[in-house]
Amino acid sequence: MAMLTALAFNALFVQLAGVWAYPPLSESGLVDRIASIVNLLDASEPASRSHLTQAVSDGGVTVAWYATRQGIEVPVVDDPEYHQDSEGLRRLLKAPEARIEAYQPSDWPGPGGRYALLLQLSDGSWLMFSSASRSWGLEEGPRNLIVMLLVLMSAGLVALLATRRLARPLQQFAQGARRFGVDFRAPPIEPVGPHEIRQAILAFNAMQAQLQHFIKDRTQMLAAISHDLRTPLTRMRLRGEFIEDPEQQQRLFRDVDEMQAMINSALEFFRDDARLEQATPLDLAELVQTLIDDYRDQAIDIAFSGPPRLVYSGRPLGLRRVMSNLLDNAIKYGGEPEIVLEQGAQQLTLRVLDRGPGIAADCLEQVFEPFFRLEQSRNKSTGGVGLGLSSARAIVREHGGQLTLHNREGGGLEARVTLPV
Known part of the structure; x- marks a missing residue:
């Protein structure tokens, strides 16, 4: 459509240039005066026609009378x-x-x-009407240059309008896709724009609905399984009361308690209320200070480095849970816990540091797998079941960010959270 419009403008300007330079005879103003003059001269005497033609001639149109056709000087045309x-x-x-x-x-x-x-009268004589050619008053070169500039301006205008018409729905599409990456419960994107873009948006909305349905079904199924496992565990504990061997009984109870803890953590993970809250503007620096004050009440000092105020749009409960999990790990398994908050042009970074033993390089990603626990510095005696980091990374990714672990020079671990601004 844009190309057809540009071509139409080009044809219009070319035609306009041609008409203004050499308009057709019917548009020259010559034909409008002919009828009345011809009727007047045709009714007059031949002897007076020369004087009459001089009288009706003016600066725009010249009229001449000829007794025969041979005396008229005109070009030879086909x-x-x-x-x-x-x-x-x-x-x-x-x-x-x-x-x-x-x-x-x-x-x-x-x-x-x-x-x-040239027009022949009834008696065989001829009248000649002539007028000067019309043009812009410019030579052919400047006139063609003006036409080219008009064509380029029209093509640029059409291209700009077409680009804006195409770019706006693409921008909305991109914003909707980013919104879905941050919040999987985001509403579908309104299908606007050209046919191809509307089809792409409709396909994306269908994919989004399928993913939302899949996540909901999976979460409900896993939560139901975890919930239903409580019943056989309760029966196992009741039957364990009848075991006469105290050592075997304690081993069974430890296994039941561990499985119960894993189920409770799984239920908390699958039914995480932090994922259901809506994003809202919050002061991330104040949220960090609140956590530090809570730990200070427990006689735990945490160093903080960062701006006194940093406004971010996110889920307060989820971000608080992420920082609490990382700080708990730094306190339990490390030492000298510290939080560093940095703001950049495109993203903000939250780093939780400690001076513990760190993690083997080949396990830096493996620790994010559900129910994975390290056998050395982070073991079963701590009470963890291996879902804390998985839950924290899931919350960060729902904000469109990333959570990674890095060993520090000189010993210790750095948990780095990057969130898009």
């Missing part, structure tokens, strides 16, 4: 017969068989061409 609007002129003259010849400025050899119209 078809001098006047065809355009000739029927209307003949009706005005009431002479349907009258001979009429027409000449354009381009018919004349060399410069100085003009419009000329």
Whole structure:
């Protein structure tokens, strides 16, 4: 559509340039005066026609009378017969068989061409009407340059409008896709724009609905399984009361308690209320200070480095849970816990540091797997079941960010959270 519009503008400007430079004879103003003059001279005496033609001539149109056709100087053309609007002129003259010849400025050899119209009167004599050619008053070169500039301006305008019409729905599409990456419960994108973009948006909305349905079904199924496992565990504990061997009984109870802890953590993970809250503007620096004050009440000092105020749009409960999990790990398994908050142009970074033993390089990603626990610094005796980091990374990713672990120089671990601004 944009290409057709640009071509239409180009044709319009070219036609306009041609008409203004050499308009057709019917648009030159010459035909409008012919009928009345011809009727007047045709009714007059031949002897007075020369004086009458001088009287009706003016600066725009010159009229000359010739007794015969041989005395008229006109260029030689293949078809001098006047065809355009000739029927209307003949009706005005009431002479349907009258001979009429027409000449354009381009018919004349060399410069100085003009419009000329020859018309035969009833007695066989001829009248010649002529007027100077019209143009912009410019030479051909500047005139063509103006036409080219008009064509380029029209093409640029059409391209700009087409680009804006195409870019706006693409921008909305991209924003909707980013919104879904941050919040999987985001509403579908409104299908607007050209047909191809609307089809892409509809396909994306269908994919989004399928993913939402899949996540909901999976979460409900896993939560139901974890919930239903409580019943056989309760029966196992009741049956364990009848075991006479105290050592075997304690081993069974430890296994039941561990499985119960894993189920409770799984239920908390699958039914995480932090994932159900809506994103809202919050002061991330104040949230960190609140956590530090809570730990200080437990006689745990945490160093903080960062701006006194940092506004971010996110889920307060989820972000608080992420920082609490990382700080708990730094306190339990490390030492000298510290939080560093940094703000950049495109993202903000939250780093939780400690001076513990760190993690083997090949396990830095493996610790994010559900129920994975390290056998050395982070073991079963701590009470963890291996879902804390998985839950924290899931919450961070729902914010469109990333959670990674890095060993520090000199010993210790760095948990780095990056969130898009």
